[in-house]
Amino acid sequence: MENFKHKPNFPFSIWFLVKYNPMKITRKTFGITAVLYLFLAMIPMSCGLFCRDTCGCGPTFPQQIFRIRSFELITAAFDGQRIFPDDMQPWDQYYKGLEVKDFDFITSSEGSKATFGVALACDPAPAKSDKKLLDIRIINLKEANLGDGTVLQVGDDISELFGINRFFAEGLQPIDSYLSDGYLLFLDEMLKIGFLQDPGKDLSLSIEISLILENGTTFRFDNEPFTIKSKR
Known part of the structure; x- marks a missing residue:
């Protein structure tokens, strides 16, 4: 953990925003999430692991x-x-x-x-x-x-x-x-x-x-x- 005993004299909230920029965290999180989502989208869903309908994967096809x-x-x-x-x-x-x-x-x-x-x-x-x-x-x-x-x-x-x-x-x-x-x-x-x-x-x-x-x-x-x- 960070040692908060040696923080500057200006208000804590300002110092925290400077030290832990939420925009940096958001951009990093979004990037990781996007890469993970694209990776999962390229992998076919297993019919048995995630789904419960007759086909096993959400959308079904009428039987001919x-x-x-x-x-x-x-x-x-x-x-x-x-x-x-x-x-x-x-x-x-x-x-x-x-x-x-x-x-x-x-x-x-x-x-x-x-x-x-x-x-x-x-x-x-x-x-x-x-x-x-x-x-x-x-x-x-x-x-x-x-x-x-x-x-x-x-x-x-x-x-x-x-x-x-x-x-x-x-x-x-x-x-x-x-x-x-x-x-x-x-x-x-x-x-x-x-x-x-x-x-x-x-x-x-x-x-x-x-x-x-x-x-x-x-x-x-x-x-x-x-x-x-x-x-x-």
């Missing part, structure tokens, strides 16, 4: 909704790489990958208003379909036998043999339980369809896959090869 016009169905290995449909793979490493191909936006996202001095690190919520996927039906088009002697006749609904999940999620769930409440589809999301258990012998199937939306719209893929190896 789209109408599905078509799907794409691919044949893929366990790692998501495309393979030839007739390329026989172990039963738990061969999938049909399903994703939205063509679509139309039916609502548009309004851009967030600019926020001075704040860089937002949040993205809009992914666009979702206006109708849910209610059911997937798989019909056998080529007679085949399972390892336990079950005969798959032409025209049989064999949907119960198949499971579904997001592509890189672990495992499969029965189609009827996975879609029990309907499933909203998102852009750039792929679902995988595969056998739920070892068929007991190698299979070379030809199947029809029908995708049914909640408004009754049906998308059909005919004569899809499904070739899997048993591990038994």
Whole structure:
């Protein structure tokens, strides 16, 4: 602390203003504050640390909704790489990958208003379909036998043999339980369809896959090869 015992004889208030010039303090404080503010403005806010709304960072983006016009169905290995449909793979490493191909936006996202001095690190919520996927039906088009002697006749609904999940999620769930409440589809999301258990012998199937939306719209893929190896 300053030693106030040896202050001049003129009034203390005058001496204090001369010694501790508030303008100097104000200019110094303002400079530090301005530099700090500019530094913080250049750093995107963390969505989890400062905010509490759905985006996590103040201004939000309306979620876009789209109408599905078509799907794409691919044949893929366990790692998501495309393979030839007739390329026989172990039963738990061969999938049909399903994703939205063509679509139309039916609502548009309004851009967030600019926020001075704040860089937002949040993205809009992914666009979702206006109708849910209610059911997937798989019909056998080529007679085949399972390892336990079950005969798959032409025209049989064999949907119960198949499971579904997001592509890189672990495992499969029965189609009827996975879609029990309907499933909203998102852009750039792929679902995988595969056998739920070892068929007991190698299979070379030809199947029809029908995708049914909640408004009754049906998308059909005919004569899809499904070739899997048993591990038994």
